[in-house]
Amino acid sequence: GRRQPQPEDDEGGFGSAARRETARGGGAAGSGARPPGAQGLRNHGNTCFMNAVVQCLSNTAPLAEFLALGRYRARGARAEVTHRLAALVRALWSLEYTPRLSAEFQSIVAKHGAQFRGNAQHDALEFLLWLLDRMHEDLGSASPAPGPHAAHQRSAEQSGAGGESFVQSHFQAQYRSSLTCPHCRKQSNTFDPFLCISLPIPVRQTRALNVTLVLQREGGRSLRVGLAVPLLGTAAELRQMVAREGDVPPQQVILAEVSPQGFLRSLDDTEELSTAGQGAPLYALQAPPEAPAGAHPVLLLLCHVAGTGLHRARFGPPLVLRAERGASWAQLQRDVLAPLRGTMRSAVQSTAPQFRIHVAGEPGAYLSPQDMHPLCHAAIDRALQQSPTGGPPHVALTVEWDISTKERLFGSMQQEAVQDADSVRLQQAAHQQHSCTLDECFQLYTKEEQLAPDDAWRCPHCRVPQQGTVQLRLWTLPDILIIHLKRFRQVAQRRHKLSTLVRFPLRGLDMAPHLAPGGGLWQHPLRPPRSCPPDALYDLYAICNHHGSMQGGHYTAYCCNSLDGRWYSYDDSTVEGVREDEVSTRSAYILFYQRRNAIPAWSASSAAR
Ligand SMILES: [Zn+2]
Structure with a gap:
């Protein structure tokens, strides 16, 4: 495009x-x-x-x-x-x-x-x-124009072949969809024509997810690690993986999405992993050790933020600390500033409020410096009650600074620097360079699947709804076999493109394994008689490629020229020779195969007579 x-x-x-x-x-x-x-x-x-x-x-x-x-x-x-x-x-x-x-x-x-x-x-x-x-x-069902083959064509028409168009006789074949009853094992078949086989691409069961670890022993330093998390897993699994990675107990880990503007949300163990880290970068923060017995500590997750509106930006690392529930504002302010002392330009001597503290997720809920015990706020109670399951109960607080105070104390300090572990690059690469074979796509296409309870079908033999198993198999094969690789997937509201490298043969694709038992016998009068073994070998002659993303995509083609047997790349008006070993790429979208021993209709009809 x-x-x-x-x-x-x-x-x-x-x-x-x-x-x-x-x-x-x-x-x-x-x-x-x-x-x-x-x-x-x-x-x-x-x-x-x-x-x-x-x-x-x-x-x-x-x-x-x-x-x-x-x-x-x-x-x-x-x-x-x-x-x-x-x-x-x-x-x-x-x-x-x-x-x-x-x-x-x-x-x-x-x-x-x-x-x-x-x-x-x-x-x-x-x-x-x-x-x-x-x-x-x-x-x-037009017949060829009158010519040397007209006589053969007439006989073909007499034998009942006149009803097929050129497209049907060359591109069309049938697949069989069979429903098997799990109770009586009886099978019901339906046959449907196709011009193109749409093959699913096996997707990885994991995805690469980066998590920034903030561990107690690292003294506030952040390390981003790359993890291969299960696509269909829950946050509980992520918590376990992070704990193993950081060698800390899982129950000490707080999983949170923290954006450049501030704290977004904490993850609950029961939630699905599919959306984790999509709202904002994911952090795993280790809670500090329990306070001595007798105290009433509350675990706080702090983000320092300066500016408002579009200029609102987080600075310094997100921090986890324990504070006394009954602390005064002055005490709380000391606790909040303590981890940042090393990075401050001047010490804060005054006990006057230097910042505002907002209870994240509670609109308008600010802790008041005038309160004897600011942390005894009702919003803190609510936040603790709603604290997600899995990690330690905590309250996320946003420490809001006005720009001038922030600059005076911290200068131009920005978000914490995060170091990337090797695993970030390795996991990214491992998930990018995923590849599979065309055969694996066919296995997925012909995989037996059980109907969902809601889709139960009424078995004509048992006469009751049954959760039958469905299986697709090819019944006949066309001369021209068009295979569409389903690179575009709809996941929730978003369309994704799979860049999986699908390895397909250029010569000798054997379709026999994908035929249903008993299928593949030509019932077409222009085809060789039934005694002929079905010829299921195919050679590739063209590929339609899709490059780029869903939005700004571009199409090109690789085609093998029938005169010189060489491959050419067609990019609109640009045509270039391309080596045979270069035509198989991650962009391959539609594959065109021709049956190796495809016989033109007119010669087939003469052979059959
Ligand atoms: Zn049955």
Whole structure:
């Protein structure tokens, strides 16, 4: 999406010199020149999603032949989308591309697909499926134009194959969804067609989470550590991990989110870890040892803050200390300032109030210097009662300074400096560089899953609701196998992109293990008879890539040219050769495979007779 429309003299990256050379016939073999088909497409304003899909389809050999050689007879003049796509593909392969062709294609797409209007970025998968559906509608069960194969086609039509469009016969297959009753073990199957398999990507069960440790023995120094926390865990597990990391008892640890503006909240042991640390950086603070018996101490978590509104900023480290519940203001002020004494420019001799103390989370609740026992405030009682479970009961207090007093006593002191342990970088890297195989994605796709109690289904044999198990398996395989890697996940209100490296084979992807038992036998009259072993080996020929984040994403394609067998990178109008070992990246989004022994319909029908 980042590309802007380019000047009118852009030929889609195919320079006129290269074009002349190729036209003479010597270019394809020469260094740097590109064969027909390896030509760029102008970006007409966020049309990279369209360009990447068109390049993948243009390099789908049976489709390109079908469209470019005029083998199709579309249903009347209504088939504008297919006509424009055919004109574009033909131009890419005959070296006659001009930006006008892609502009016309774009406007026809906008005319028939309201969702693709305007200059917003769109999902390439959504566009691909729309385009295939459109072609299916446009082509219907049209037979190839009259030609040398017409006789075969007629016989195929007589045998009942006339009902399939080109899209159906090449891109479509069926999957079987089976529901098994846990009681009677009887199985109910449903069969559905697909043009594309959407494979889930296994996600890590942990995520990297940084926690800043503030331990008593470190004398207020802060150390940030990186932890691999369970995605579905609770704060109690985090408390245990932090305690192990810092070698302190878990019951002494206060877990809190502390932002640059001040204390945000303490974590409760029962809460889910998924959102921990999302509001503000996470701190684990160790409580100081218990006070001597007989006293009535209260555990305070202190954040020093100066300024107001947008200028409000925390300074110094967050601190945990014990104070006497019955302390006077002067005593409390001494206790609060004691840990900072080493960093102060001048000692505070006066007992006059130097700051205000706000009970965090209690709007307007300030401790009063006039009170005999300021900590005997009702808000302190409430805070102690509501103190989260797990760690020691505590009260979070914000010590508010006006700017001039703060500057006089502490100068330009800012937030505490935090040192990063090696684990921060290591955990970040470990979770970034996650990789898996395409096979693992298929295992997840075909994994047996039990219905939730709410989704119980009425078993036709037992005649009562049962929590059946559901399993997806492929029933038939298409000639052109499109695999969509589900990189975009919706978690709560946010969409995430998974940058997992999915390792997929370029040659010889064996789909046989993913077929349901009994499936894979071709029931199509144009296919080899049932006695033929199903051929389930596939070779990769195109990849649609998505780069960047959800918002500012960009699409490109890697395609293998059928004339020279080399891979090219298509980035709108820029086309470059790319090494075979470079095409597998974290950006791979849609994979295009062709069955190794795919037989064109016309030759298959003659072989079958
Ligand atoms: Zn049953």
